[in-house]
Amino acid sequence: MSDLLERLRGRGWRMTSQRRVVAEVLDGEHVHLTADEVHVRAAAKLPEISRATVYNTLGELVSLGEVIEVSTDGRAKRYDPNAHRPHQHLVCSGCGAIRDVRPQGNPLSDLPAEERYGFTVEAVEVTYRGVCPSCSA
Amino acid sequence: MSDLLERLRGRGWRMTSQRRVVAEVLDGEHVHLTADEVHVRAAAKLPEISRATVYNTLGELVSLGEVIEVSTDGRAKRYDPNAHRPHQHLVCSGCGAIRDVRPQGNPLSDLPAEERYGFTVEAVEVTYRGVCPSCSA
DNA sequence: TCTTGACTTGGACTCTGTCCATTGTAGGAT
DNA sequence: ATCCTACAATGGACAGAGTCCAAGTCAAGA
CATH class of the missing domain: 3.30.1490 (Dna Ligase; domain 1)
Structure with a gap:
């Protein structure tokens, strides 16, 4: 995951504690969290983080191709960090x-x-x- | 489409003007309307029809296997009447x-x-x- | 250290869909 | 043809997911 942070910094991403925490929450395989779940877990590490920031950050990670958006059920979208391994x-x-x-x-x-x-x-x-x-x- | 109505009647579906109109709106190939679009088109033929009825009817058609629910974008679900031809x-x-x-x-x-x-x-x-x-x- | 533009915040708002108490009616029974 | 009643429709309140925005904050380059 630290290589993700490196990559993002290299692309001119301003590194904030909020973004770092969201990226950390999304680390791992078989991770398919909803935005709300990401928010809960991020808030456990950084209580002040807002929902809007989580949505913004997830949206950016998706645009950058680092995270895949999955909507399997018409309910909340899920975010899959396993973007560099086609699956x-x-x-x-x-x-x-x-x-x-x-x-x-x-x-x-x-x-x-x-x-x-x-x-x-x-x-x-x-x-x-x-x-x-x-x-x- | 009239065979659809026949089939539904055969399964004990009570035929109401609302259900008939929804079924008519969904007739055709390459039809992928959202619930809201179905409501607008149905209301053009039957102005009093309510949103709730459209949702109910669509849900029933899906349960009966006559219509497929498609969510391609995490926004509104779309309804595809082309259920009997795998695609x-x-x-x-x-x-x-x-x-x-x-x-x-x-x-x-x-x-x-x-x-x-x-x-x-x-x-x-x-x-x-x-x-x-x-x-x- | 200063500056500034990018980032974050939180609350209001939108969109999609569900729920429910009430009212209406299709279609079988008489 | 009329009556009954269980099933269906209504519409308004509500809920979940996500977006927007004006104001405040801060990362990082000068």
């Missing part, structure tokens, strides 16, 4: 848990030219839905 | 337009057993993102 998501219909997974093959190539209708296709998101072990038990 | 979505990052597309291959089979982590995988959603012709012009 898909496996979502539990029961509890909403999310796992990062790595399918085989490249789904982009599954969309033939005649199905592109003049679009410049840049990315593909794949969400597998199912029931996780604890929910099916 | 994926191609979304324009510029204007948000959605096209139904039919990729080759079966993405479900791209998730090998060792990447399922004990989940019972039931479905997969694929969203291609790109820029549509009018936005790239």
